[in-house]
Amino acid sequence: MLSASPRRSLPPWLKAALPAGANAARIRQICAERGLTTVCAGARCPNLGECWGAGTATFMLLGGQCTRACRFCAVASSARPPAPPAGEPGVLARTLAELALRYVVLTTVCRDDLPDQGAAHVAACVKAIKHDCPGVKVELLLQDFRGDEGALRTVQESAPDVLGHNVETVERLSPLARDPRCGYRLSLAVLATLRRLAPRTPLKSSLMLGLGETEAEVLASLSDLKATGVDIVTIGQYLRPSAGNRHLPVARFVPPEEFGQWAERARELGFRHASCGPLVRSSYHAAEAFAAAQL
Numbered sequence: 001m002l003s004a005s006p007r008r009s010l011p012p013w014l015k016a017a018l019p020a021g022a023n024a025a026r027i028r029q030i031c032a033e034r035g036l037t038t039v040c041a042g043a044r045c046p047n048l049g050e051c052w053g054a055g056t057a058t059f060m061l062l063g064g065q066c067t068r069a070c071r072f073c074a075v076a077s078s079a080r081p082p083a084p085p086a087g088e089p090g091v092l093a094r095t096l097a098e099l100a101l102r103y104v105v106l107t108t109v110c111r112d113d114l115p116d117q118g119a120a121h122v123a124a125c126v127k128a129i130k131h132d133c134p135g136v137k138v139e140l141l142l143q144d145f146r147g148d149e150g151a152l153r154t155v156q157e158s159a160p161d162v163l164g165h166n167v168e169t170v171e172r173l174s175p176l177a178r179d180p181r182c183g184y185r186l187s188l189a190v191l192a193t194l195r196r197l198a199p200r201t202p203l204k205s206s207l208m209l210g211l212g213e214t215e216a217e218v219l220a221s222l223s224d225l226k227a228t229g230v231d232i233v234t235i236g237q238y239l240r241p242s243a244g245n246r247h248l249p250v251a252r253f254v255p256p257e258e259f260g261q262w263a264e265r266a267r268e269l270g271f272r273h274a275s276c277g278p279l280v281r282s283s284y285h286a287a288e289a290f291a292a293a294q295l
Contacts, residue, residue: 066109068179074241089128107141119151126158164204170217195229208238212251236280
Protein backbone atom coordinates (compact mmCIF):
# COMPACT_ATOMS: atom_id res chain seq x y z
CA MET A 1 0.00 0.00 0.00
CA LEU A 2 2.77 2.47 0.88
CA SER A 3 5.40 3.08 -1.79
CA ALA A 4 8.99 3.90 -0.89
CA SER A 5 9.93 6.90 -2.98
CA PRO A 6 8.97 10.44 -1.88
CA ARG A 7 7.84 13.07 -4.37
CA ARG A 8 9.85 16.28 -4.39
CA SER A 9 7.24 18.71 -5.78
CA LEU A 10 3.74 19.34 -4.49
CA PRO A 11 1.37 16.95 -6.30
CA PRO A 12 -1.78 18.27 -8.01
CA TRP A 13 -4.18 16.62 -5.54
CA LEU A 14 -2.92 18.92 -2.77
CA LYS A 15 -4.11 22.12 -4.42
CA ALA A 16 -6.74 23.93 -2.34
CA ALA A 17 -8.86 27.00 -2.95
CA LEU A 18 -7.74 30.24 -1.34
CA PRO A 19 -10.15 31.75 1.21
CA ALA A 20 -12.45 34.04 -0.70
CA GLY A 21 -15.97 35.35 -0.68
CA ALA A 22 -18.17 37.31 1.69
CA ASN A 23 -18.43 34.61 4.38
CA ALA A 24 -14.67 34.11 4.60
CA ALA A 25 -14.04 37.86 4.81
CA ARG A 26 -16.77 38.26 7.42
CA ILE A 27 -15.41 35.48 9.65
CA ARG A 28 -11.87 36.85 9.40
CA GLN A 29 -13.00 40.38 10.28
CA ILE A 30 -15.22 39.35 13.19
CA CYS A 31 -12.55 37.12 14.73
CA ALA A 32 -9.88 39.81 14.40
CA GLU A 33 -12.11 42.47 15.96
CA ARG A 34 -13.03 40.26 18.90
CA GLY A 35 -9.66 38.66 19.58
CA LEU A 36 -10.79 35.15 18.66
CA THR A 37 -8.29 32.70 17.16
CA THR A 38 -9.35 30.28 14.44
CA VAL A 39 -7.26 27.16 14.04
CA CYS A 40 -8.14 27.45 10.34
CA ALA A 41 -5.72 30.36 9.99
CA GLY A 42 -3.42 29.71 12.95
CA ALA A 43 -2.58 26.16 11.88
CA ARG A 44 -2.67 27.04 8.13
CA CYS A 45 -5.31 24.43 7.38
CA PRO A 46 -5.50 23.61 3.65
CA ASN A 47 -9.32 23.50 3.84
CA LEU A 48 -9.63 27.08 5.10
CA GLY A 49 -11.07 28.33 1.82
CA GLU A 50 -13.72 25.63 1.59
CA CYS A 51 -14.82 25.83 5.22
CA TRP A 52 -14.80 29.61 5.57
CA GLY A 53 -16.51 29.96 2.23
CA ALA A 54 -19.30 27.78 3.60
CA GLY A 55 -19.54 29.88 6.77
CA THR A 56 -17.98 27.38 9.19
CA ALA A 57 -14.85 27.61 11.33
CA THR A 58 -12.86 25.88 14.05
CA PHE A 59 -11.87 28.03 17.03
CA MET A 60 -8.70 27.71 19.08
CA LEU A 61 -9.08 28.43 22.79
CA LEU A 62 -6.62 29.63 25.45
CA GLY A 63 -4.81 32.09 23.17
CA GLY A 64 -2.74 31.74 20.05
CA GLN A 65 0.52 30.54 21.63
CA CYS A 66 1.31 27.01 22.81
CA THR A 67 3.72 26.03 25.59
CA ARG A 68 4.85 23.08 23.48
CA ALA A 69 6.75 22.99 20.19
CA CYS A 70 5.70 20.00 18.13
CA ARG A 71 7.68 19.73 14.89
CA PHE A 72 4.62 19.38 12.65
CA CYS A 73 2.58 22.30 13.97
CA ALA A 74 2.38 25.90 12.72
CA VAL A 75 1.06 27.34 15.98
CA ALA A 76 3.51 29.71 17.70
CA SER A 77 5.33 28.40 20.77
CA SER A 78 6.10 30.26 24.01
CA ALA A 79 7.15 29.17 27.50
CA ARG A 80 4.91 31.84 29.03
CA PRO A 81 2.02 32.84 26.77
CA PRO A 82 -0.34 35.66 27.74
CA ALA A 83 -3.19 34.77 30.08
CA PRO A 84 -6.26 33.33 28.34
CA PRO A 85 -8.77 36.07 27.48
CA ALA A 86 -11.11 36.27 30.48
CA GLY A 87 -14.13 37.17 28.35
CA GLU A 88 -13.52 34.52 25.69
CA PRO A 89 -16.44 32.21 26.65
CA GLY A 90 -19.04 34.95 26.29
CA VAL A 91 -17.50 36.52 23.21
CA LEU A 92 -17.24 33.12 21.52
CA ALA A 93 -20.86 32.22 22.27
CA ARG A 94 -22.15 35.57 20.97
CA THR A 95 -20.05 35.22 17.84
CA LEU A 96 -21.36 31.73 17.08
CA ALA A 97 -24.92 32.97 17.51
CA GLU A 98 -24.23 35.85 15.11
CA LEU A 99 -22.62 33.55 12.53
CA ALA A 100 -25.57 31.11 12.81
CA LEU A 101 -23.35 28.03 12.88
CA ARG A 102 -24.87 24.61 13.52
CA TYR A 103 -21.64 22.81 14.45
CA VAL A 104 -18.42 24.12 15.94
CA VAL A 105 -15.07 22.52 16.73
CA LEU A 106 -13.15 23.94 19.68
CA THR A 107 -9.49 23.04 19.88
CA THR A 108 -6.85 24.23 22.32
CA VAL A 109 -3.21 25.06 22.58
CA CYS A 110 -1.35 23.37 25.43
CA ARG A 111 -1.07 25.56 28.53
CA ASP A 112 1.36 23.77 30.84
CA ASP A 113 1.94 27.14 32.54
CA LEU A 114 -1.57 27.25 34.05
CA PRO A 115 -2.46 25.43 37.30
CA ASP A 116 -5.30 23.47 35.67
CA GLN A 117 -3.75 23.66 32.16
CA GLY A 118 -6.79 25.67 31.07
CA ALA A 119 -9.43 23.02 31.74
CA ALA A 120 -11.85 25.34 33.54
CA HIS A 121 -11.60 27.93 30.77
CA VAL A 122 -12.36 25.32 28.09
CA ALA A 123 -15.35 24.07 30.09
CA ALA A 124 -16.62 27.62 30.50
CA CYS A 125 -16.51 28.11 26.72
CA VAL A 126 -18.58 24.97 26.11
CA LYS A 127 -21.12 25.93 28.78
CA ALA A 128 -21.48 29.45 27.36
CA ILE A 129 -22.15 28.06 23.87
CA LYS A 130 -24.65 25.53 25.19
CA HIS A 131 -26.46 28.31 27.06
CA ASP A 132 -26.49 30.96 24.33
CA CYS A 133 -26.64 28.68 21.26
CA PRO A 134 -28.60 25.57 22.34
CA GLY A 135 -28.92 24.30 18.77
CA VAL A 136 -25.17 24.24 18.11
CA LYS A 137 -23.30 20.94 18.42
CA VAL A 138 -19.89 21.31 20.08
CA GLU A 139 -16.88 19.14 19.34
CA LEU A 140 -13.82 19.41 21.61
CA LEU A 141 -10.39 18.58 20.22
CA LEU A 142 -8.35 18.49 23.41
CA GLN A 143 -4.74 18.71 24.46
CA ASP A 144 -3.52 15.82 26.62
CA PHE A 145 -3.61 17.75 29.96
CA ARG A 146 -0.58 15.56 30.83
CA GLY A 147 -3.08 12.79 31.51
CA ASP A 148 -4.60 14.59 34.51
CA GLU A 149 -7.98 12.94 35.07
CA GLY A 150 -9.30 15.90 37.04
CA ALA A 151 -8.72 18.24 34.09
CA LEU A 152 -10.23 15.75 31.65
CA ARG A 153 -13.24 15.33 33.89
CA THR A 154 -13.71 19.11 34.08
CA VAL A 155 -13.97 19.46 30.31
CA GLN A 156 -16.02 16.29 29.89
CA GLU A 157 -18.59 17.47 32.43
CA SER A 158 -19.28 20.57 30.32
CA ALA A 159 -21.17 18.14 28.04
CA PRO A 160 -19.59 18.53 24.60
CA ASP A 161 -21.22 16.49 21.84
CA VAL A 162 -17.93 14.98 20.63
CA LEU A 163 -14.64 14.47 22.48
CA GLY A 164 -11.39 14.25 20.56
CA HIS A 165 -7.66 13.95 21.11
CA ASN A 166 -5.12 13.24 18.37
CA VAL A 167 -2.31 10.70 18.52
CA GLU A 168 -0.95 12.56 15.45
CA THR A 169 1.47 9.89 14.18
CA VAL A 170 2.59 6.31 14.71
CA GLU A 171 4.38 5.33 17.90
CA ARG A 172 7.91 5.14 16.44
CA LEU A 173 7.72 8.66 14.99
CA SER A 174 5.97 10.30 17.93
CA PRO A 175 9.20 11.32 19.75
CA LEU A 176 10.50 12.86 16.52
CA ALA A 177 7.36 14.78 15.61
CA ARG A 178 5.91 15.76 18.98
CA ASP A 179 7.09 17.83 21.93
CA PRO A 180 8.85 15.71 24.61
CA ARG A 181 5.96 16.36 27.01
CA CYS A 182 3.63 14.56 24.59
CA GLY A 183 3.63 10.83 23.96
CA TYR A 184 1.87 8.16 21.94
CA ARG A 185 1.05 6.03 24.98
CA LEU A 186 0.00 9.12 26.93
CA SER A 187 -2.42 10.01 24.15
CA LEU A 188 -3.88 6.51 24.16
CA ALA A 189 -4.30 6.76 27.94
CA VAL A 190 -6.09 10.11 27.54
CA LEU A 191 -8.48 8.61 25.00
CA ALA A 192 -9.13 5.62 27.26
CA THR A 193 -9.89 7.97 30.17
CA LEU A 194 -12.29 10.02 28.05
CA ARG A 195 -14.01 6.81 26.95
CA ARG A 196 -14.45 5.77 30.58
CA LEU A 197 -15.68 9.20 31.71
CA ALA A 198 -18.09 9.60 28.79
CA PRO A 199 -19.04 6.14 27.52
CA ARG A 200 -21.83 7.43 25.25
CA THR A 201 -20.09 10.47 23.76
CA PRO A 202 -18.53 9.96 20.29
CA LEU A 203 -14.74 9.78 20.63
CA LYS A 204 -12.41 10.93 17.86
CA SER A 205 -8.71 10.87 16.96
CA SER A 206 -6.48 11.61 13.98
CA LEU A 207 -3.31 10.47 12.23
CA MET A 208 -1.00 12.18 9.73
CA LEU A 209 0.69 10.26 6.94
CA GLY A 210 3.84 11.27 5.08
CA LEU A 211 6.34 11.36 7.95
CA GLY A 212 7.99 8.03 7.13
CA GLU A 213 5.54 5.59 8.70
CA THR A 214 5.08 2.05 7.38
CA GLU A 215 1.84 0.32 6.48
CA ALA A 216 2.19 -2.00 9.46
CA GLU A 217 2.67 0.96 11.80
CA VAL A 218 -0.44 2.75 10.52
CA LEU A 219 -2.48 -0.41 10.93
CA ALA A 220 -1.10 -0.86 14.47
CA SER A 221 -2.10 2.72 15.34
CA LEU A 222 -5.62 2.18 14.02
CA SER A 223 -5.87 -1.01 16.06
CA ASP A 224 -4.66 0.85 19.17
CA LEU A 225 -7.24 3.59 18.65
CA LYS A 226 -10.04 1.10 18.18
CA ALA A 227 -8.98 -0.74 21.35
CA THR A 228 -9.31 2.49 23.38
CA GLY A 229 -12.90 2.94 22.17
CA VAL A 230 -12.39 5.59 19.49
CA ASP A 231 -15.45 5.86 17.21
CA ILE A 232 -14.29 8.36 14.56
CA VAL A 233 -10.89 8.49 12.91
CA THR A 234 -9.44 10.96 10.41
CA ILE A 235 -6.28 10.42 8.38
CA GLY A 236 -4.62 13.16 6.32
CA GLN A 237 -1.38 14.19 4.65
CA TYR A 238 1.30 15.93 6.70
CA LEU A 239 2.21 19.28 5.13
CA ARG A 240 5.30 21.10 6.35
CA PRO A 241 4.32 24.52 7.78
CA SER A 242 7.70 26.07 6.99
CA ALA A 243 11.11 25.21 5.58
CA GLY A 244 12.86 26.07 8.85
CA ASN A 245 14.62 23.63 11.15
CA ARG A 246 11.67 23.53 13.55
CA HIS A 247 9.38 21.68 11.15
CA LEU A 248 9.96 18.18 9.82
CA PRO A 249 10.24 17.68 6.06
CA VAL A 250 7.63 15.65 4.23
CA ALA A 251 8.95 12.13 3.67
CA ARG A 252 6.28 11.25 1.12
CA PHE A 253 3.10 12.56 -0.49
CA VAL A 254 0.50 9.82 -0.19
CA PRO A 255 -1.79 9.51 -3.27
CA PRO A 256 -5.58 9.76 -2.82
CA GLU A 257 -6.24 6.12 -3.66
CA GLU A 258 -4.16 4.98 -0.68
CA PHE A 259 -6.22 7.17 1.63
CA GLY A 260 -9.28 5.46 0.22
CA GLN A 261 -7.77 2.11 1.12
CA TRP A 262 -7.11 3.30 4.66
CA ALA A 263 -10.74 4.40 5.00
CA GLU A 264 -11.79 0.90 3.99
CA ARG A 265 -9.37 -0.68 6.46
CA ALA A 266 -10.67 1.56 9.25
CA ARG A 267 -14.23 0.54 8.54
CA GLU A 268 -13.18 -3.10 8.57
CA LEU A 269 -11.70 -2.55 12.04
CA GLY A 270 -15.10 -1.32 13.24
CA PHE A 271 -14.81 2.48 13.39
CA ARG A 272 -18.19 4.16 13.06
CA HIS A 273 -16.76 6.72 10.66
CA ALA A 274 -13.43 7.20 8.85
CA SER A 275 -12.55 10.31 6.89
CA CYS A 276 -9.31 9.79 4.96
CA GLY A 277 -7.78 11.97 2.26
CA PRO A 278 -4.80 14.19 1.41
CA LEU A 279 -6.49 17.36 2.68
CA VAL A 280 -8.43 15.79 5.54
CA ARG A 281 -7.84 17.36 8.96
CA SER A 282 -9.36 16.66 12.37
CA SER A 283 -12.19 19.14 12.00
CA TYR A 284 -12.86 18.67 8.28
CA HIS A 285 -16.54 17.77 7.66
CA ALA A 286 -16.85 17.25 11.41
CA ALA A 287 -20.64 17.62 11.39
CA GLU A 288 -20.97 14.81 8.86
CA ALA A 289 -18.67 12.59 10.95
CA PHE A 290 -20.79 13.31 14.03
CA ALA A 291 -23.98 12.38 12.20
CA ALA A 292 -22.41 9.15 10.92
CA ALA A 293 -21.20 8.22 14.40
CA GLN A 294 -24.66 8.82 15.84
CA LEU A 295 -26.18 6.52 13.22
